[in-house]
Amino acid sequence: METTLPDAIRTGVRDLVLVLADSKRVLGMRYAEWMLGAPELEASIACSSMAQDEWGHARLLYALLRDFGDDVTHIEHGREAHDYCNIEVLDRAAASWPDLVALNALVDTALTIQLEALQESAYAPIRQRVSKLLEEERFHGAHAAAWVSRFARSNPRARDAMADALRQVLPGVLRWFGPDSPSVPLAPAGIVDAEGGALRLRLAERVAPLFEELGITAVVTAPDFTGFDEARRRVSRTGPDAETLARIRGDKNRVFLMD
């Protein structure tokens, strides 16, 4: 158990780990949904590979929750939709390939930026694991960039569809980093090297070239935090749709679940 952290910080770290784990688990599901329907076989394989990575990262992160007294089996298999802390734009499946590429470009990158902020963390268990996760994430960003470039070179209709998908996902992803002055600040405790607005800026800088290729701008406005639950990093009180929930919990395989 990580006993050196003050109680409030410990709760903040636990919430952050759960937010990352849930987001990675649901993102993995969103990739998995395109394993058979991507525009070409190689893209399907890429989705399968990225799904495996995200699910592996989620398991590793869920396992860290044991340090905080959580029942990890319950966390992974026993919660209801409203208990999930995944980034809201993942609540529903990507309706089209540009929508999936937008999740790949923005959500995956936001999770990576949040992990990068933990590279020098005072919370050793995550600091020790984060470089492995980031190494595996390298080609997720490359996949998104390659597809955005392909859309940028494509016909105007395809280019507009990609631009619209990015514009639609961006605000929710920017808000996900939370307020500039969080109620439980983790940066002063050395848990993360930046929070809120600083991370929003890092994301905007990282994805700006993708937007530019499509002839649009990554507009960073101050997010509206009305009703924002800082622990879950969500406004919506619900969670993933019922079908997604059943699949990420492994409901059909419950009979095989052993302690």
Added chain:
Amino acid sequence: MVYEVFARKSRGEPLRHIGNLNASDDQLARVYAYNTYDEEKWFDMWVVPRDRLLEVFNRGDAEPPTPARKRAERGEAAATQGA
């Protein structure tokens, strides 16, 4: 476009051909190569468009690949030979 994929297990070992893939451009070819072939622990991995591979010779040919034969295969007229 078809890309051929090469990799090796350690520095100094010769590159070996490990497969191929379809991609519309170099950027996607790199990503797809990683996603498709990185199950093993490779030291490095390379892709090259198949049409950039130049045949030096092929001992499976019925006849040796003389310059004249190559030109004939490309449909070039005999009059251009030596031009």
